[in-house]
Amino acid sequence: MKVIVDLCIIPIGVGVSLSPYIAACEKILSEAQLKTQLHANGTNIEGEWEEVFAAIKRCHEVIHEMGAPRITTIVRCGTRVDRDQSLEDKIRSVQARLTKE
Amino acid sequence: MKVIVDLCIIPIGVGVSLSPYIAACEKILSEAQLKTQLHANGTNIEGEWEEVFAAIKRCHEVIHEMGAPRITTIVRCGTRVDRDQSLEDKIRSVQARLTKE
Amino acid sequence: MKVIVDLCIIPIGVGVSLSPYIAACEKILSEAQLKTQLHANGTNIEGEWEEVFAAIKRCHEVIHEMGAPRITTIVRCGTRVDRDQSLEDKIRSVQARLTKE
Amino acid sequence: MKVIVDLCIIPIGVGVSLSPYIAACEKILSEAQLKTQLHANGTNIEGEWEEVFAAIKRCHEVIHEMGAPRITTIVRCGTRVDRDQSLEDKIRSVQARLTKE
Numbered sequence: 001m002k003v004i005v006d007l008c009i010i011p012i013g014v015g016v017s018l019s020p021y022i023a024a025c026e027k028i029l030s031e032a033q034l035k036t037q038l039h040a041n042g043t044n045i046e047g048e049w050e051e052v053f054a055a056i057k058r059c060h061e062v063i064h065e066m067g068a069p070r071i072t073t074i075v076r077c078g079t080r081v082d083r084d085q086s087l088e089d090k091i092r093s094v095q096a097r098l099t100k101e
Numbered sequence: 102m103k104v105i106v107d108l109c110i111i112p113i114g115v116g117v118s119l120s121p122y123i124a125a126c127e128k129i130l131s132e133a134q135l136k137t138q139l140h141a142n143g144t145n146i147e148g149e150w151e152e153v154f155a156a157i158k159r160c161h162e163v164i165h166e167m168g169a170p171r172i173t174t175i176v177r178c179g180t181r182v183d184r185d186q187s188l189e190d191k192i193r194s195v196q197a198r199l200t201k202e
Numbered sequence: 203m204k205v206i207v208d209l210c211i212i213p214i215g216v217g218v219s220l221s222p223y224i225a226a227c228e229k230i231l232s233e234a235q236l237k238t239q240l241h242a243n244g245t246n247i248e249g250e251w252e253e254v255f256a257a258i259k260r261c262h263e264v265i266h267e268m269g270a271p272r273i274t275t276i277v278r279c280g281t282r283v284d285r286d287q288s289l290e291d292k293i294r295s296v297q298a299r300l301t302k303e
Numbered sequence: 304m305k306v307i308v309d310l311c312i313i314p315i316g317v318g319v320s321l322s323p324y325i326a327a328c329e330k331i332l333s334e335a336q337l338k339t340q341l342h343a344n345g346t347n348i349e350g351e352w353e354e355v356f357a358a359i360k361r362c363h364e365v366i367h368e369m370g371a372p373r374i375t376t377i378v379r380c381g382t383r384v385d386r387d388q389s390l391e392d393k394i395r396s397v398q399a400r401l402t403k404e
Contacts, residue, residue, distance in 0.1 A: 004344065140239065203360070
């Protein structure tokens with residue numbers, strides 16, 4: 001089952017600078033050969049359910065190893081069986097509407 | 102790795118009455134022998150990472166089988182390595198603060 | 203416009219013990235005379251849009267005053283125009299399904 | 304108080320094609336002269352708290368007027384008092400870490 005995910009990981013108890021932890025996650029997602037798009041508030045991911053959630057678990061493990069005692073993660077995940085849709089398709093379908101008007 | 106999750110599943114394309122789908126998920130979580138607490142906007146879950154996310158995947162599969170072409174799910178998940186914490190602990194720690202004052 | 207909200211506030215840069223901040227928010231919501239239900243991963247709120255979001259803004263202000271340099275908040279909010287629905291109605295509609303089967 | 308928001312609006316009860324509703328929200332945010340960045344799973348917004356949440360309320364009103372009986376919206380919002388940070392800063396801080404390694 002293919003899934004499209006928006007991932008936002010918040011390490012807690014390591015101060016206010018979270019970019020080292022987010023960068024570590026980007027590397028994990030990249031090594032897992034998942035399609036990703038970093039944005040200002042998270043990372044969009046496209047892949048198979050098992051692989052995506054295995055990578056998210058790995059992110060938690062690595063961030064704990066980096067010293068974060070606590071992590072809260074927000075995952076918004078979408079599946080659909082009516083048709084195949086990519087990260088690019090999702091943006092294009094909105095932009096097409098905006099252009100038409 | 103133990104995880105505490107807030108799960109909110111939104112079937113899309115099946116009208117406005119979502120309770121049959123939420124009830125089906127409650128049964129899946131219960132059959133998976135996970136500790137759960139239903140609340141007005143979702144379900145809190147406590148369990149091992151693998152088991153919790155296998156159950157969430159099963160929820161997606163079953164809701165699609167029930168006829169929903171599309172699903173968006175919001176998972177907030179927390180892990181911590183500094184101490185063990187249950188669903189009840191989380192509520193108690195806030196209530197203890199409120200009582201003290 | 204009435205809104206039902208699930209509020210999860212995460213102060214960042216103040217260590218791992220977040221309950222003093224959550225308790226402060228509970229007091230703000232209570233003083234705003236909003237209907238609330240604390241649960242393990244957040245607080246459910248029922249009220250008028252303007253009042254609910256004014257209270258959430260006040261939570262951010264107070265948590266910053268308490269010393270948190272950074273806050274991330276997750277708000278899931280629902281509105282509907284087909285019928286009136288309370289926090290209790292939402293739980294009851296799922297529980298009714300579970301009992302019926 | 305400045306806020307950075309990730310907005311994900313899910314109209315319920317209008318079928319599976321949600322892009323007309325998302326496009327309508329993009330127009331509302333643009334007319335409100337907020338800085339926005341559309342991504343595959345939502346829209347990032349940067350602005351003053353009052354203006355951002357007034358625009359989000361307007362999105363709910365317009366989507367209901369367009370015929371959606373029910374809406375669930377997920378807002379992740381961040382404020383910080385330690386320093387000013389833009390949408391671009393947030394991406395750059397992660398990318399700088401990735402390049403350095």
